[in-house]
Amino acid sequence: MEAPTGRNVPAPTRKRKFHEANPSGSSKSGKPAKTQDKRRKRQDAREISVQTSENAFWDGQFDPVSFVNAREYEIKSLLRSMNSSKNAQRKRAFQSLPRELRRRTAAHNPSRVPKRVRATAQIELADDNTTLQKKRRDYRPNARRLNAHQLRMLSVRTGDLSTSSDSRQASSKGPSRIRSRLGSKSSRYRKRQKHKTWLPTHIWCAKRARMVCKWGFSLADTPNLKCYRPTYRAATRDGCVAVDTSYYATILLEGQEKELKRSLAKFLPPRDRAFVGKSVISGESVRSTWMYEEGEWPNGALTPIQIFWCPESVKEHEPRKVVLRVHPASWDDAWKVATASTAASKCTCKNLRFEIGSIGLTGPRTVKVLHALLGSSFDFENMLVDRITYGSGKDPRLGSFYLRRQIPVPPVEEDLITAPVESLFNTKCRNASVNAQVSQKTLNSHVSRLVSGDSTRSLSYTKIPFVLMRELVGVQADLGHSNPEPPSSHRWSILLPWKWVRPFWLVLMRMTGVRLGGLKELEQLTLEGGLGYFPIDFPSTKAGRAEALEKTKERLDRAKRRSTMKTKGASKKSVPAAPADSEVGTGYPWDQVLETGNHLPCKEPKVWQLTPDLVRLFWKSSQGTLPPSLSSSVFAARIRVFGRGNIDPNAHIYVFSGHAARLVSQVVLQHSRDGNSMASVLEILDSEKIQLEGAGQAGKATYSLAGFVVRGNFGFFEAAPVAVAALAWAKVYEGEASSDQGSHSGWCILQNGGRGIKRLAQWTAI
Known part of the structure; x- marks a missing residue:
């Protein structure tokens, strides 16, 4: 049917104005097309299309069949609009959960979401007509068959003394019989740990965090979620950040007290509190200090360590025990120094690296978490920094299951608290607690019996020795027992047997307000607290040089990959140059800072690390008493930048001379009194004709290059x-x-990259 034509034909009218798509991307009112699309989407959910037809009304009669057929389009449009308006901007069950509880498989499996939204998820699956398909497991032995060579290797590793003929005969019959003897838990993932070692919480963390291989371990670098700000909130407001720190190595020195002090004096600073302080020797506090090469103080700094003495035994002439906690980046050097110092005396040195693990907790909610995890009989609220607590607890899984099942908790035995304090470092006590550990399957069966009312067989408590320390997250000079700010710099460390770390961790992660943390979160907390983070912030140590060189190579590789991309802006000039010879050893061009022509006779300077304690000591000393080797020393400092902007790695730091430093302090003081912004101090200094780029008094430069930025970010x-x-x-x-x-x-x-805008900053020694 053709449309009528003519000038007198009226144009069709509409009751509602439809918003047509604008191809230009903007409307007459100036609003973007996205706003119009959103408005049109909301209107379409409420509009009902109408199709006029009068075939049902003919000659005063009503034909219902014809009427329904004529209104079929309108009825379908009505139902479609009702469904679209009902489901418009509606979230599914898993989308209503916080990000830390969301899982990829939760969209199709109601059992993987919390109970409060499980019914909603089942209704959504029924509406979507989605059927769940359970994964079929193949229980055939041929699917997991091991060849003869693998069986021989497993038999050698597990100490099987069977002959080759026996293994050959068993392999011909099938691996089912031998696998029952060799397939232990320790050898289940042995092949995956040839070049690295898994922590006790590796399987749990590998599903929720990005893993990285460092220092011989597979460690959690950072969670998969974007958690930079939530980590700061949890560590300062109302949460708790938990990190598995079992990668720290533990060394046990055992011997008489005089011999132990003599051994410690060989690799510690002179008159250190680790072998002089009464509170440390009695076992009440822990000492954070630095380990040096034997007889190389103050130039041969190796690594920061933690030292604490086990309390004296009741028996007379009982040997004392000293525990050293060492970072794995410098484990080889620390172990060599410790064994060499004890070999000359009548002391023994034991390696407890994979026998004792630890968990670090940071945040204001840590005290409540510790009470729920270790028991309410300990006074964690009044625990000072650098204090240590010895105790023994029960299996935390029992309390969690009882609370969840709403079963009355049996009373705690009294001998759990009165356990010997050195039981964690006693091999028999430690192995006894590990051997008495109940499997998860046995624990579930006991709980099911208690739920059903069968209380004939009760669960027996297992004594788990632990050591709790309150310390600083990073490295800082010895400031006594004062509480530094912010409070996020404090950390509680729980030392446990290696096999007990995983049960404690699983219960800990189910508590309210506890968040997962990794290496990046530790870097953030130390940056917020103004503390040093080993080995990144100490690039002049052996471990720091290796870390700096690795960071430099990663940065160069990343820039090279970007430059080779098929983009218009890519060019060969954007590729950074390879590191110079002076950067190979330290990762930073210290030859530009130390001016080798004036200070050192060699072209490649050999810088040595100045520890935070030495900075405090040498800063108060006079010029004549300082060692001459300080001209090639480097120390860590915290930089605070005034104004906006970011801080690039390897940014240059320039310090003022003596005359300019006094003048800058006066200008800044006057500037702060007037209430002006600190970012414009450099402009005021230029207006007062201070020659920042020229020559100062006595022919000396007003400012000079003094160092480089190691790491930086925005501080909350x-x-x-x-x-x-x-x-x-x-x-x-x-x-x-x-x-x-x-x-x-x-x-x-x-100044970022040695060029660009210069900004005023303030440095403070760590």
């Missing part, structure tokens, strides 16, 4: 960009020699 505690840098002692001490000697801080200039 300071509400400003913060970083950790490595500064040269010679450059900093010259600029601050005439200023306040007790401040351990000063003003500097930060």
Whole structure:
């Protein structure tokens, strides 16, 4: 049927105005097309299309069949609009959960979501007509058959003394009989740990975090979720961040007290509190200090360590025990120094690296978590920093199951609290607790019997020895027992037998307010607290040089991959140059900072790390008493930048000379009194004709290159960009020699990449 034509034909009218798509991407009112699409989507959910027809009304008669057929389109449109308006902007069951509870398989399996939304998920599956298909397991022995060579290797590793003929005969019959003897839990994932070692919580963390192979372990780098801000909130407000720190190595020294002090004095600073302090020797507190090469103090710093003494035994002439906690990045050097120092004396050195694990907890909710995990009989609220608590607890899985099943908890036995304090470092006690561990399958069967009312067989408690320490997250100088700010810098460390770390971890992750943390989260917390993070923040140590070189290679490889992409802006000039010879050993061009022509006779400077304790010691000393080797020393400092912007790695740090440093302090003080922004201090200094780029008094430069940024990010505690840098002692001490000697801080200039905008910053020694 053709449309009528003519000038007198009226144009068709519409009751509702439809928004047509604008091909230009904008409307007459100036609003973008996305806003119109969103508005049109909401209108379409409410509009009902109408099709006029009058075939049912003919000659005063009503034909219902014809009427229904004519309104078929309208009825379908009505039902379609009702369904679309009902489901518009509607979230599914798993989408209503927080991100830490969402799983990829939760969209198709109601049993994988919490109980409160399980009914909603089942209704959604019924509406979508989705059927669940359970994964079929293949129980045939041929699917998991081992060949003869693998059986021989497993038999050798597990200590099987069967002959080759027996193994050959067993392999011909089938692996089912031998697998029952050799397929133990220890050898289940042995092939996957040839070049690395799994932590006790590896399988749990590997599903929820990004794993990285470092220092001979497979460690959790960071969770899969975006958790930079939630980590800071949990560590400072109302949460708790848990990190599996079982990769820390444990060394046990055993012998008489005099011999132990003599051994410790060989690799510790002179008159250190680890072998002089009464509270440390009595076993009440833990000491955080640095280990040096034997007889190489103060130049041969190796690694920061934690030392604590086990309390004295009741028996007379009983040997004492000293425990050392060492970072795995410097394990080889620390073990060599410890064994060499004890070999000369009548002491023994034991390696407990894979026998004792640990869990680190940080946040204001940690005290409640510890009460629920270890028991309410301990006073964790009044526990000071660097204090240590020895005790023995029960299996945490029992309490969690009883609370979940709403079963009355049996009373705790009294001898659990009165256990010997050194039982964790006693091989018999430690092995006894591990051997008495109940499997998860047996535990479930006991709980099911208790639920059904069968209380004939009760669960027996297992004594689990533990050691609890309250310490700092990172590395800092010895400031006594003062509480540094922010409070997120405090951490509770629980030392447990290696096999008991996983049960404690599984119960811990089910508690309210506990978040998973990795290596990146530890870096963030140390950056917020102004503490050093080993080995990244100490690039002049042996472990720090290896870490800096690895970071440099990763940065160069990343830039090279970007430059080879098929983009218009890619060019050969954007590829960074290879590291120079001076960067191979340290990762940073210290030859530009130390000025080898004036300070050192060789072209390639050999810098050595200045520990935080030595910075405090040498800063208060006079110039004549300082060792001459300080001209090639480097120390860690915290950088706070005033103003906006980001901090790039390897950013250059410039410090002022003595005259300019005093003038900068005066200008900054006057500027802060006026209430102006600190970001414009450099402009005011330029307006007062301070030659920042020229020559100062006595022919010395007003400022000079003093170091490089190691790592940086935005700090929530300071509400400003913060970083950790490595500064040269010679450059900093010259600029601050005439200023306040007790401040351990000063003003500097930060410049990303050695070029670009210069910003005012303040450095503080760590």
